[in-house]
Amino acid sequence: MGPVQKRALVRRPGPRLDEGLLTHLERTPVDVQLAQRQWLDYVEAMQAEGWQVFEVEPADDCPDAVFVEDTAVVYGDLAVITRPGADERKPETPGTERALVEAGYRIARIEAPGALDGGDVLKHDGTVWVGLGGRTNQAGVDQLAAHLEPLGARVVGVPITKVLHLKSAVTALPDGTVVGHEPLVDDPSVYPSFLPVPEEGGAHVVLLDADTVLMATSAPRTRELFEESGLRVVAVDISEFEKLEGCVTCLSVRLRG
Numbered sequence: 001m002g003p004v005q006k007r008a009l010v011r012r013p014g015p016r017l018d019e020g021l022l023t024h025l026e027r028t029p030v031d032v033q034l035a036q037r038q039w040l041d042y043v044e045a046m047q048a049e050g051w052q053v054f055e056v057e058p059a060d061d062c063p064d065a066v067f068v069e070d071t072a073v074v075y076g077d078l079a080v081i082t083r084p085g086a087d088e089r090k091p092e093t094p095g096t097e098r099a100l101v102e103a104g105y106r107i108a109r110i111e112a113p114g115a116l117d118g119g120d121v122l123k124h125d126g127t128v129w130v131g132l133g134g135r136t137n138q139a140g141v142d143q144l145a146a147h148l149e150p151l152g153a154r155v156v157g158v159p160i161t162k163v164l165h166l167k168s169a170v171t172a173l174p175d176g177t178v179v180g181h182e183p184l185v186d187d188p189s190v191y192p193s194f195l196p197v198p199e200e201g202g203a204h205v206v207l208l209d210a211d212t213v214l215m216a217t218s219a220p221r222t223r224e225l226f227e228e229s230g231l232r233v234v235a236v237d238i239s240e241f242e243k244l245e246g247c248v249t250c251l252s253v254r255l256r257g
């Protein structure tokens, strides 16, 4: 077997980024130029770790388009194009679909009345947890299950009330340990193995390889905790995206295979 291919989709932030949707945070001014630099640093950090990064065509009329993860869920050779829960974000999906066709994926789609955001979907080792109650509804979960179960996945709906997306509350380390900042996690007992982390931003990791995670510089204490446990950490400053309820996970769609 050759090396695992590491490819990722990203989407450049547009000029209207500062108009992005807010649900749980108060609006504070976003420095769009700084955001553009932070986005380039994020892309460079992935490239430096051996990822090939592809750009989805810009969607400059959509302020939240940079959060490209919300527009698709990939599993095996299938890409499920989402139907974002916020109407403002629905026009973001056709560009992502074109990029995933180009990347060689089979395409399925979440259809009305289903709604689902990729940020609600946490995958690990055949289990797919889906946050329910924010941007994603039960019909969205059922449709995702119908698409992924034939591929061997087990899809589990997880009610969320405290955060925008499931992955705003929890993500998984390479060994499957689910990490979350407890005040924002509705029910840690859902996960077979749960590790509380001391900072909100510490709950968000992107797996770069079997022992490396990408995370935000906003969670230095969690970074130490991870490093003490033997993980390698790559940290990037994404302050301008955090002001819009974004995190490291939502800035890319990772394609492995």
Ligand SMILES: NC(=O)NCCC[C@H](N)C(=O)O
Residues within 6 Å of the ligand: 020, 021, 022, 023, 064, 067, 069, 070, 086, 089, 118, 119, 120, 164, 165, 167, 168, 244, 245, 246, 247, 249, 250
């Ligand atoms: N997956 C994610 O965490 N996406 C962040 C989306 C933030 C954006 N302002 C939104 O409300 O849709």
